[in-house]
Amino acid sequence: MTSKLLSRRDLDFVLYELLDAQALTARPRFADHSRDTFEAALDLSESVATDFFAPHNRKSDENEPTFDGDKVTLIPEVGTALKAFVDVVLMAAEHDYEYGGMQLPLTIAKACFAYFKAANVGTAAYPFLTIGNANLLLEHGTPEQIDTYVRPMLAGRWFGTMCLSEPQAGSSLSDIRTRAESRPDGSYRLFGNKMWISGGEHDLTENIVHLVLAKIPGSPPGVKGISLFVCPKRLVKADGSPGERNDVVLAGLNHKMGYRGTTNTLLNFGEGKFRPGGEAGAVAYLVGEANRGLACMFHMMNEARIGVGLGAVMLGYAGYLQSLDYARHRPQGRHPANKNPADPQVPLIEHADIRRMLLAQKAYVEGALTLNLYCARLVDDQKTAPEEGVRSEAGLLLDLLTPIAKSWPSQWCLEANSLAIQIHGGYGYTRDYPVEQYYRDNRLNPIHEGTHGIQGLDLLGRKVVQQGGAAFKLLGREIEKICKEAASSRDTVMFARALGEAAARAGLTTDKLYAAGNLDKTLANASVYLEMFGHVVIAWIWLKQAVVAAKALADGKGEEAFYRGKLQAAGFFFRYELPKTVQWCELLQSLDTTTLDMKDAWF
C-alpha cells in the first residue's frame, strides 16, 4: 500500500502549467503571495493530511459515532486531526486577513483541501461544512452576525452545519415545514425537524452554528416562502462566549454505508427539551431578507457543489494510486501469447486489461481534478479579476459547469473506485485494503448536495438556457479556442476534431430537446443529458491538458514520461469515453418517451 494521497507532479501541472495560478499573485488581494507561499501551503496540507487525517481513516469507518441518548462520541483522533488543521490556519485559508485568514486564492485553497479529502473524507467534512457556513454568513449576514458566528468558526473554535432537508422533504425543498415564529425583539423561534444534517451534533467544539431553512407563517407557499436563519447550539453571551443551551436536540444518528466518520443527524428544533429564556422554540436569527432564504443558499451552492465534486475526485484519486501501486507490485499470470508456465509471472500492470482499468481511472480522476480546480479558478476570477468582463464571464461559465463538477466525479470517480477494487481482485473486496472503503464512501456523492437527477434538471432545465443560452455559447467559444490550438499539433489534432464534433452534436441536441415544446418531454431524459454534457466537458478539459503536454514535449522540456502519460490518458478518454456521447445524443434527439409512457401498473 502506498501512503501517497495525490500526485504532486500532477497537481503542479494543473495549477501552474494549465491554470497559471501564479498569475493570480498579480492581483491586489493576493499580492503577498507567490509560488513559494502556495507551495508552502500545499506542503503543509500534505503533511497534516498524511500525519493526522489518513491514519484514522479506517478506524473512523470501523468505529462510527455513537449516541447514548445524551451525548455523541467520536474516536479521539478526529479531534486531534481537526486541531492540527485549525492550528495551521487552514480553516481560513481563503479568507481575509481581517478574519485571521491566509487570503489564498480559492484555486490554491481547494488544492490544499484535496489532500484532506483524499486522506479522510469523513473527518474533513467538519471543517469544510464550517467554511461553507461561514462563507454564507460572510455574504448575507449582518456585521454583528459575522462577528458573533463567523469569527469563532474561522478560528476553529466553533463548527457549522447546513440544515436544509427534512424527513418528508429531501430533494423538494419547496415542501419543508420547519416554522419560524417571530418574536418582538426581532428574533425567531424555530419548530421542526431537519434530516441528513452532517456534523449536527458532536463535542468537537464548544458550539455549533446551524444555518436553517424555515418558513415564517404567512409567507408564500413553496420556495418563495423560505427564509434562512442562524441558530446556535448554545446561545451566545454578550462577551461572545457560548452560554445557555438552545432547543436544538439530536433525535438520532443515521447509520450509513460509508462516510461513517461524519456524524449525520436528525435534529429537532423546538421540541421542548430546553426552554431558552424560559420560552418554547429554538432561538434563531434571520439571515438576509425574509423569504429570500433559498436565493442566499443558492449563492453558496456553486462552491458547496464543487466541494462535493472534489471529494468524489479525491476518493477516486486515492484509489487510483492504491491500485497503481498494487498493479506494479503484484505478480500474476503471463501475457496471452506466452504459454510457458515455467516463465516467471509478470506484474499485473503488464496485462492490457489492467492497464485499461488504470488508464480509465487516470482519465477519470485527473480529468475531474482539473475540472474542479478550473472551477475554483473561475470563482477566483469571478471575485478578483480586474476586468468586469472576465468576472462576469467566469460567473456565467461557473454556473454552467457546476452541475458537471458535482455530478461527473460522483459518477465516474466512483467507477474509478470500482476499477481499483477490481485490480486488487479478492484483496480489494476485503477491509485489509483501503479501496473498498473509498467505494463505499464515494457512493454518497451522487446523492447529497443535489442528487444526480436534480443536477440534470438544473443543467438542462436552467443552466443551458438561462440568459438566452449565454453560458452555453461561452463554453462553445472556449471549446473552439482550444480546438484551434490543438489543431496545430499532430499529437492533438484528432482530439480537436472529435471534440468539435461532439460539441456541435451537444448543441444540436439541446436545440432539439427544446423544440419539443413540452417541458416534461424536454426534461424526461435530463440525467442522460447530464452524462452526455459531462463527457463533452471532460473531453474539453482533457484537450486542454493534452495541448499543454504536447507543447511541453515539442519544446523538449524533459519529463517525457509524465507528458506522454497525459497524452495517453487523453487518448484513452477520446477513444473509449467520448464516443459514448454519440449514442446519448441520438437517444436525446429522438425525444424518446419510453419512461414517460411507462405506467405504474406495468412494473
Next chain:
Amino acid sequence: MTSKLLSRRDLDFVLYELLDAQALTARPRFADHSRDTFEAALDLSESVATDFFAPHNRKSDENEPTFDGDKVTLIPEVGTALKAFVDVVLMAAEHDYEYGGMQLPLTIAKACFAYFKAANVGTAAYPFLTIGNANLLLEHGTPEQIDTYVRPMLAGRWFGTMCLSEPQAGSSLSDIRTRAESRPDGSYRLFGNKMWISGGEHDLTENIVHLVLAKIPGSPPGVKGISLFVCPKRLVKADGSPGERNDVVLAGLNHKMGYRGTTNTLLNFGEGKFRPGGEAGAVAYLVGEANRGLACMFHMMNEARIGVGLGAVMLGYAGYLQSLDYARHRPQGRHPANKNPADPQVPLIEHADIRRMLLAQKAYVEGALTLNLYCARLVDDQKTAPEEGVRSEAGLLLDLLTPIAKSWPSQWCLEANSLAIQIHGGYGYTRDYPVEQYYRDNRLNPIHEGTHGIQGLDLLGRKVVQQGGAAFKLLGREIEKICKEAASSRDTVMFARALGEAAARAGLTTDKLYAAGNLDKTLANASVYLEMFGHVVIAWIWLKQAVVAAKALADGKGEEAFYRGKLQAAGFFFRYELPKTVQWCELLQSLDTTTLDMKDAWF
C-alpha cells in the same frame, strides 16, 4: 419495505411461457414431475427463504463470523435456516432419487434457489457450494468416494468447499504451489495454503469436504500438472462417520465489504497442527486422473458460474423490488411543468427519471434472470434431451453463454443495485434499508469464480472461436430465428431489426479482431468485447420475451399490464442499452492499442 423477493408472475412467465419447462416432464428422468410438483417446490422455496433466510440477512451482515484462534462462530440463525433448507430436501433438489434427491430439472431447481439468493446470499452460499462440490464428485469420483462424501453432503450432514486459489495465485491457477505427496496406500498428503475459501471452516456440520487443486511432485509445470483431491476436515471412519481431525487448519478469516455471512478463509494444509495417522500432511484422495484436475474442475465451471450469475441477478432483483415499492409510496416533488407548490407532492414513481431508473433495473434483472434460467434449461437439455443433436447443441451454446451468464449480471445487476440506492435517496445510503447491503454484497460477483477480465479472455480467446466458431454460428442461427418471428408483429419488428444489425456487427467485430494476427492485440480489449457481446445476448433474450408478450397481447390473453411492462422494458433495453454496442464495436474493430502502448512509467 416489501418482503417480496422475486415476482412469481415473472418467474412463471420465464419458466412456462418462455422456456416451456413443463415439456421437460415428458422426459423419463422427470416423468414423476408435473407443473404441480414444480409449483410445490417453488412455493416451498419461497416460504423457507422468506421465513428462515431473509430475516437474518441484515443480522449476518452486522455480525460476521468470528474466529477466536480455535473455533469459528456464526450467528445461530444461519444453522437454523440451513436445517430448514436441508429438511425440505432442497440440497438434493436436482439429484437422483438414488441419492435421496427430488430429481427436479435444473431449470426448476435454479428457480427455487433464486429465492434463497434473493433472501440471503451469504447463508445460501453454504448449500450451493456443497451442491457444486457434490456434482463434481458425482461426475469424477469413484463409487466409493460418492458413497463416502456425496451422500452425507446431499443429506445435508456435511458441507463442501472448492479450494482453488492460493495467496500468490488468484486468477493464475497455473501458479498454484500446494503439493500432493503420494503414499504407498494410494492416498496423498497435501502441503500448502489455500486462499478465499468460502465455507472453509464452521461448526454448521460435523464434517467439511474440501475439493483441492494441488500438484504432484514431478508433474508437468503449469495447468497440465494440476490434480484434484478430496480432503475432509475429519477423516472418515469405516462406518462412514467422521473421525480423526485431518490437518486442514484455519489460518484466518477474510473480512469483506459485503457477503459477510459467508465465512471466507485462508486454510493451511499440512502445517503440522494435526498429525493424522501420526504422519505429516493433510490426508487426501485423488479424484479422477492425475494431472487432469483442472479439466475436472472446468467440467463444473458452467454450473458454478451460472450460480454466481444467478446470485448477482437476485441481489439486483431484490433491490429492484425494494426501490419499486419505495418509489410507489414516497411522495416527493411535482412534475417539472407544475409550478404550483400548493399542489400535493406526487409519489416518486411519477417522475420520469425515477421511472428511467426503475425501467433500467427491470431491464437488467428480468433480462439476466431469463438468461440464467435459459442456461439452466440448456444444462437440462444437454443432459436429458432425447435427441443427440439437441444435447450437443445445448452444450455448445451453454459454453458460449456461460461467461455472459456470469459476468453480465455481475456488472449490470450491481448497477441495478446502485440505481435502487439512488431512488431511495439518502435513506438508500443508510443501513436502515436493505439496498446498500445488496450493493455491497453484489460487488463480489465481478471478482470471484473468474474475474470479469478472465471471463472476457474465456469468451473472446476461447469460446467464440472453438470448433471453428461453431457455438458463435449456432447463436447466430438462434438470433435469426427469433428475429424472423419478431418481424411479424408491429410491437417487435423494430427490435428485430436492431438485434439483427447488432448481431452482424458482433460477427464482423470478431472477424476483425482475429484478423489482427497477433493474440496480444486480439485480446487487448477482451473486456470490452465481453460487454458488447453481453448486450447482444441480453437483447436477444429480451426479444424472446417481447415476442411472447406481443403474442399474448395479440391473443387477448388478459393481464395486459404485465405484458405491456415486458414490452416496455424490452423497448428500454433496445433504445437505451443496445445502441452502446455500436461504440464498443467501433473501438474493437479499430484494434486500438492505447492500453498496449501505455508504459508503466507513464502512469
